[in-house]
Amino acid sequence: MFSSxxxxxxxxxxxxxxxxTILGLPLAIGIAWVLVRSSFKGKAILDILxxxxxxxxxxxxxxxxxxxxxxxGPIGSLLYQTxxxxxxxxxxxxxxxxxxxxxxxxxxxxxVAISGVDHKMELAARSLGAGPIKTFxxxxxxxxxxxxxxxxxxxxARGLGEFGATMxxxxxxxxxxxxxxxxxxxxxxxxxxANAIRLVAFSLVLASISLITHHILLxxxxxxxx
Amino acid sequence: MNEFLNFNFSKSYPxxxxxxxxxxxxxxxxxxxxxxxxxxxxxxxxxGLINPDIGEIRLNQKLLxxxxxxxxxxxxxxxxxxxxxxxxxxxxxTVEQNILYGYRLTKPEERRIDPEHIVDLLEIRPLLNRNTxxxxxxxxxxxxxxxxxxxxxxxxxxxxxxxSLHASMKASIILHLEYIYKELQIPIIYVSHSxxxxxxxxxxTMVMNQGNQLFFSATKNLLxxxxxxxxxxxxxxxxxxxxxxxxxxxxxxxxMVQIGATVLAVPYIQEPTGEATxxxxxxxxxxxALEKPQNISARNILITKIEKIDSLGSTILIHTNSDPSLxxxxxxxxxxxxxxxxxxxVYLIIKSNSITxxx
Numbered sequence: 001m002f003s004s005x006x007x008x009x010x011x012x013x014x015x016x017x018x019x020x021t022i023l024g025l026p027l028a029i030g031i032a033w034v035l036v037r038s039s040f041k042g043k044a045i046l047d048i049l050x051x052x053x054x055x056x057x058x059x060x061x062x063x064x065x066x067x068x069x070x071x072x073g074p075i076g077s078l079l080y081q082t083x084x085x086x087x088x089x090x091x092x093x094x095x096x097x098x099x100x101x102x103x104x105x106x107x108x109x110x111x112v113a114i115s116g117v118d119h120k121m122e123l124a125a126r127s128l129g130a131g132p133i134k135t136f137x138x139x140x141x142x143x144x145x146x147x148x149x150x151x152x153x154x155x156x157a158r159g160l161g162e163f164g165a166t167m168x169x170x171x172x173x174x175x176x177x178x179x180x181x182x183x184x185x186x187x188x189x190x191x192x193x194a195n196a197i198r199l200v201a202f203s204l205v206l207a208s209i210s211l212i213t214h215h216i217l218l219x220x221x222x223x224x225x226x
Numbered sequence: 227m228n229e230f231l232n233f234n235f236s237k238s239y240p241x242x243x244x245x246x247x248x249x250x251x252x253x254x255x256x257x258x259x260x261x262x263x264x265x266x267x268x269x270x271x272x273x274g275l276i277n278p279d280i281g282e283i284r285l286n287q288k289l290l291x292x293x294x295x296x297x298x299x300x301x302x303x304x305x306x307x308x309x310x311x312x313x314x315x316x317x318x319x320t321v322e323q324n325i326l327y328g329y330r331l332t333k334p335e336e337r338r339i340d341p342e343h344i345v346d347l348l349e350i351r352p353l354l355n356r357n358t359x360x361x362x363x364x365x366x367x368x369x370x371x372x373x374x375x376x377x378x379x380x381x382x383x384x385x386x387x388x389x390s391l392h393a394s395m396k397a398s399i400i401l402h403l404e405y406i407y408k409e410l411q412i413p414i415i416y417v418s419h420s421x422x423x424x425x426x427x428x429x430x431t432m433v434m435n436q437g438n439q440l441f442f443s444a445t446k447n448l449l450x451x452x453x454x455x456x457x458x459x460x461x462x463x464x465x466x467x468x469x470x471x472x473x474x475x476x477x478x479x480x481x482m483v484q485i486g487a488t489v490l491a492v493p494y495i496q497e498p499t500g501e502a503t504x505x506x507x508x509x510x511x512x513x514x515a516l517e518k519p520q521n522i523s524a525r526n527i528l529i530t531k532i533e534k535i536d537s538l539g540s541t542i543l544i545h546t547n548s549d550p551s552l553x554x555x556x557x558x559x560x561x562x563x564x565x566x567x568x569x570x571x572v573y574l575i576i577k578s579n580s581i582t583x584x585x
Binding site (some may be wrong): 118126133135142143145 | 274301302304305308310327328333374388446
């Protein structure tokens, strides 16, 4: 039913969205925790910075990433010189693009979840001998379970839909960096509407799977995250 | 003197300042005062959840906090068990996992208390495999207590632990606390705004008002302090006893109970004779007469002598030498007019309906 480039595009999309979510989750948890539980000067700046990818056109985000990760860029040159890795125009770049654009969504979902955890629960854990990290991993995170599930699925779904930033920083190379949305776009551009519709249908299926998974996971665990 | 806690610190807020210094002898210490007097802030400073602005706290001579020495042990290093006002069971863990949470974090060489023993002591073994939903308040409280004790703390802090409890639960927790102190020798600091509870439970009392420490006293002498009158309101003092059911007079709607050498008629209860029950009588619900009242509807008339008279401002608290001793609250006007004094014989009149059964 799907041609080989289509399957490639689906796989690249899944890979990129997974990588973006895996990289983004710990980062988002850390940022959300800092935003909710700590107070320091410059917290407002962090808050604003986190939201940036949400308000910037993805193409602009992609372009900034291209500059930073490119072989001449500060991070890109470092990676190339030390490890011989080139990130731009690979599926990894697509994954990083997913990570950056979905980060604000994850942070917001996690902020709500972490601030919903009764701080006194954490204090109770501290008084029982748990240090800050143990308290966070054994009390805060499990109680923020629902928020984490939501954050992961929102990020993954956003990653699957990533278009603008990916196109700039990873390109639209069929079989290599062409993701599902890019493949749909290309098919429409070249007039292959039938193929585009098949991919659109598949996108619908993927989105439905995400939402159903979300629903099932949240229903399964009995406890409330207070 | 065998003191476990030495402290001298202050903490300011925009609208409130806590200033306190002293040392607590080993025992059950009550912190008594009205709401907003700084009792919980005091506990939080001891536990390390709030940092005082200036001062020092030592537990068993070990420095927990000092602005001079720049020492501030984090709460998890202080080895202080803390029972908050709310029960705060971890909802994602079973009862057993809750109890073992702190035990597992306690270094093996510091484990002096066996959770198995605590579980039996507090009668929660049947609950171990349950999750935390659907537990009664009393059960939750015993689990939280077991969880705190399983860390082998050097001090146990309780913030109004009986506040949310039904009366019979209160009596049961009170007995548990006394037993815990005797058995495990862990000093207890207990915050309460109920004078009857304080009198019932504690060995020593620190009285606080508006962030200041009014005085510290052995609880048995507490009522002799005239400063107390400024913070207690009339009608709040209760006589609380463990009573044994000795006879039912169902058709008359009463049950006879025995407390010490005293037999009282109380409202009918459906418990077999021989069972223990807790009863409470408000000190202001007991009448005093100089002659034996005749033809009176009240079912309980006791003859006793006045042992002690405490003045709490406009109200007077009379202690009788009956077994058990009862506290009776009257106005100073009544005291003067009746010319009551220590040693004279009086009749106490108690309506059976003013005796509350704590079931």
